[in-house]
Amino acid sequence: MIRFSTCDFCDLHKSNSSGEFLALPGVHRSYGGRQRFAGPIATVRCFEDNSRVKEAVESAGQGRVLVVDGGGSLRRALLGGNLAAAAANNGWAGLLIEGCVRDLAELAQAQTGILALGHCPMPTERKDQGLAGLPVQIQGHWLRPGDWLYADEDGVVVSTQALHLG
Numbered sequence: 593m594i595r596f597s598t599c600d601f602c603d604l605h606k607s608n609s610s611g612e613f614l615a616l617p618g619v620h621r622s623y624g625g626r627q628r629f630a631g632p633i634a635t636v637r638c639f640e641d642n643s644r645v646k647e648a649v650e651s652a653g654q655g656r657v658l659v660v661d662g663g664g665s666l667r668r669a670l671l672g673g674n675l676a677a678a679a680a681n682n683g684w685a686g687l688l689i690e691g692c693v694r695d696l697a698e699l700a701q702a703q704t705g706i707l708a709l710g711h712c713p714m715p716t717e718r719k720d721q722g723l724a725g726l727p728v729q730i731q732g733h734w735l736r737p738g739d740w741l742y743a744d745e746d747g748v749v750v751s752t753q754a755l756h757l758g
């Protein structure tokens with residue numbers, strides 16, 4: 593169990609306008625078996641094609657959080673039950689998807705964090721499109737590979753440095 597509070601982090605950093613600490617607006621819904629997760633960020637940029645997401649979750653997560661800039665599309669699900677199970681099995685702490693997901697009952701069983709804008713039963717058609725490892729823009733904020741993301745019931749904060757837990 594990871595013990596931290598995004599609200600406590602924000603209390604500590606509320607005067608920090610350096611751009612090194614930010615809170616995302618709470619527009620993402622939690623679909624995964626874990627509401628609370630944290631780790632260094634890995635990134636994917638794609639649009640209605642989850643080829644790069646599949647590659648990522650089928651590789652070793654090493655406690656990282658996969659942030660997927662799906663362009664906000666709610667027409668095609670970038671993650672479903674199989675990919676969520678792969679993410680959990682491969683050691684991904686969680687995913688934050690600027691896009692949508694499907695197989696909600698299976699996602700709720702997956703022992704990983706899953707935040708997404710919404711859900712839709714329609715899968716993507718994989719055409720090997722999308723990019724990994726680049727900065728991504730989520731809700732108007734740039735998130736970069738190696739930044740740290742912390743998610744709990746109150747929301748999501750991102751910091752260029754690891755934050756102290758407790």
Ligand SMILES: O=C([O-])CC(=O)C(=O)O
Pocket residue numbers: 642669670671672673674675676694695715716
């Ligand atoms: O494979 C996909 O595109 C998404 C999905 O349904 C799964 O992960 O089970």
